[in-house]
Amino acid sequence: MGEYAVEMLHITKRFPGIVANDDITLQLKKGEIHALLGENGAGKSTLMSVLFGLYQAEEGEIRKDGKKVEIKNPNDANALGIGMVHQHFKLVECFSVLDNIILGAEPVQGGFLKKDEARKKVMELSNRYHLQIDPDAKVENITVGMQQRTEILKMLYRDNEILIFDEPTAVLTVQEIEELMQIMKGLAKEGKSILFISHKLNEIMEVSDHCTVLRKGKYVGTVETKDTTPEKLSAMMVGRNVSFKVEKKPAEPGDVVLDVKDMTVAGQNKKDAVQDVSFQVRKGEIVCITGIDGNGQTELVYGLSGLEPLKSGSIHMNGKDITKASVRERSTSGMSHIPEDRHKHGLVLDYSLEDNLVLQRYFEPQFTSKAGLMKRKEIREYSDRLIEEYDIRSGQGSSTIVRSMSGGNQQKAIIAREIDKNPDLLIAVQPTRGVDIGAIESIHRQLIEQRDAGKAVLLVSLELDEVMDVPDRILVMYEGRLVGEFKPDEVTVEELGLYMTGAKKQEV
Ligand SMILES: Nc1ncnc2c1ncn2[C@@H]1O[C@H](COP(=O)(O)OP(=O)(O)OP(=O)(O)O)[C@@H](O)[C@H]1O
Numbered sequence: 001m002g003e004y005a006v007e008m009l010h011i012t013k014r015f016p017g018i019v020a021n022d023d024i025t026l027q028l029k030k031g032e033i034h035a036l037l038g039e040n041g042a043g044k045s046t047l048m049s050v051l052f053g054l055y056q057a058e059e060g061e062i063r064k065d066g067k068k069v070e071i072k073n074p075n076d077a078n079a080l081g082i083g084m085v086h087q088h089f090k091l092v093e094c095f096s097v098l099d100n101i102i103l104g105a106e107p108v109q110g111g112f113l114k115k116d117e118a119r120k121k122v123m124e125l126s127n128r129y130h131l132q133i134d135p136d137a138k139v140e141n142i143t144v145g146m147q148q149r150t151e152i153l154k155m156l157y158r159d160n161e162i163l164i165f166d167e168p169t170a171v172l173t174v175q176e177i178e179e180l181m182q183i184m185k186g187l188a189k190e191g192k193s194i195l196f197i198s199h200k201l202n203e204i205m206e207v208s209d210h211c212t213v214l215r216k217g218k219y220v221g222t223v224e225t226k227d228t229t230p231e232k233l234s235a236m237m238v239g240r241n242v243s244f245k246v247e248k249k250p251a252e253p254g255d256v257v258l259d260v261k262d263m264t265v266a267g268q269n270k271k272d273a274v275q276d277v278s279f280q281v282r283k284g285e286i287v288c289i290t291g292i293d294g295n296g297q298t299e300l301v302y303g304l305s306g307l308e309p310l311k312s313g314s315i316h317m318n319g320k321d322i323t324k325a326s327v328r329e330r331s332t333s334g335m336s337h338i339p340e341d342r343h344k345h346g347l348v349l350d351y352s353l354e355d356n357l358v359l360q361r362y363f364e365p366q367f368t369s370k371a372g373l374m375k376r377k378e379i380r381e382y383s384d385r386l387i388e389e390y391d392i393r394s395g396q397g398s399s400t401i402v403r404s405m406s407g408g409n410q411q412k413a414i415i416a417r418e419i420d421k422n423p424d425l426l427i428a429v430q431p432t433r434g435v436d437i438g439a440i441e442s443i444h445r446q447l448i449e450q451r452d453a454g455k456a457v458l459l460v461s462l463e464l465d466e467v468m469d470v471p472d473r474i475l476v477m478y479e480g481r482l483v484g485e486f487k488p489d490e491v492t493v494e495e496l497g498l499y500m501t502g503a504k505k506q507e508v
Pocket residue numbers: 015016018020038039040041042043044045046047393394395404405406407408409434
């Protein structure tokens with residue numbers, strides 16, 4: 001047997017208007033972690049979906065242990081020992097962890113389900129790989145990190161030897177990421193072969209043995225990770241050097257734009273998710289709210305944007321009371337919102353890109369005639385301009401159905417729509433989640449340009465580099481309250497960590 005577990009040779013996969021994979025070759029060694037890197041829309045997910053049998057390539061071949069194989073669907077992939085954890089998990093929310101793991105692969109004897117046997121195998125695997133799951137917990141009640149471990153166990157339970165992780169760290173907290181890295185290293189040591197998609201160069205440097213880079217659907221090269229640097233990788237990926245440092249001049253804050261007083265928002269259980277929070281954001285400044293996921297940041301933004309009512313307190317924007325205003329009233333009064341969950345609150349996935357780009361403005365006279373008809377030509381022209389200016393890449397331009405776009409390009413579309421509205425207040429929640437480093441650089445620049453144009457920017461982020469580099473003030477949230485306020489150059493990451501975990505607090 002050869003040294004490769006899987007080889008994808010000269011793979012070409014086309015979608016209408018785009019060659020998503022153009023003659024790509026990827027060779028995965030046994031027992032290695034192989035990273036796959038590339039800009040948004042470079043073709044990484046497509047390539048992995050070909051390997052997992054979700055798409056059929058038009059050209060090229062796949063070999064498993066040196067032998068040519070046909071993978072027509074995920075069942076074929078499973079039979080060959082190939083498993084995949086998708087970017088957006090595929091679990092049944094109202095089932096238990098155990099039922100999700102064994103779903104479709106239940107041990108049955110004489111027509112009877114042998115659940116005890118399944119439970120034993122799952123618990124053995126969970127212990128062996130330190131996955132620490134609770135088999136009886138319902139998926140809807142567990143953290144994203146746990147859901148991911150459930151997905152990992154699904155692969156291990158099926159005795160998969162080749163494990164595909166599609167952007168596994170995008171939704172995890174810093175600690176969960178560290179744990180996942182250890183789990184992946186442990187799996188590779190046991191002889192599993194791992195393919196790992198990530199935009200985060202530090203993760204790739206930490207865990208991978210090799211890294212293959214794609215650009216605009218084409219193969220750029222494969223390097224040995226120990227012989228490369230993050231700078232070299234980013235240059236391979238975008239074809240130029242990317243600046244990791246955010247350049248900005250000192251802020252010149254002006255009048256108050258957002259004034260939040262004693263805001264309380266209910267939580268899912270008895271405890272209020274946001275408790276008596278007060279703060280202001282001025283013209284010409286970027287204020288960042290940070291904290292460990294689940295400490296009330298999400299509900300705070302729901303309250304500000306009108307997705308949830310306040311239990312008490314008030315919100316003023318440019319001096320006007322908007323506490324009870326509808327989502328549309330807030331939007332037309334000058335508030336833009338880049339939401340945390342782009343699929344749930346940011347896009348209508350089955351609409352075209354152009355319809356998504358005018359989602360909050362289609363009723364304006366420039367897009368709708370007096371008779372109530374939509375002006376399709378003007379909408380198309382507007383959308384074409386945004387696609388060009390914000391570098392949104394998709395198969396069929398303005399008419400592309402958003403569901404078929406890559407995750408990072410969906411995000412860029414939301415950013416374009418929200419910034420182009422020319423808002424007085426831009427609320428940006430995790431704006432760089434799932435986007436490549438070239439796009440991160442450009443999003444950070446756009447936030448700073450907004451600030452310099454005299455806008456108020458409220459950034460909500462968990463990415464520590466972003467928290468330290470982009471804002472002018474940092475507010476830390478812990479258990480629904482603001483527990484610290486800092487200037488980025490007066491605080492260290494370690495110190496921030498103490499506030500984020502509740503070990504320290506100030507009166508804010
Ligand atoms: N089902 C589909 N139908 C039409 N086009 C598609 C489909 N899936 C992907 N594409 C297109 O193929 C290209 C590659 O997309 P893919 O999702 O593979 O990129 P990616 O490298 O994984 O990006 P990201 O980092 O943003 O997740 C994109 O331009 C996308 O719009």
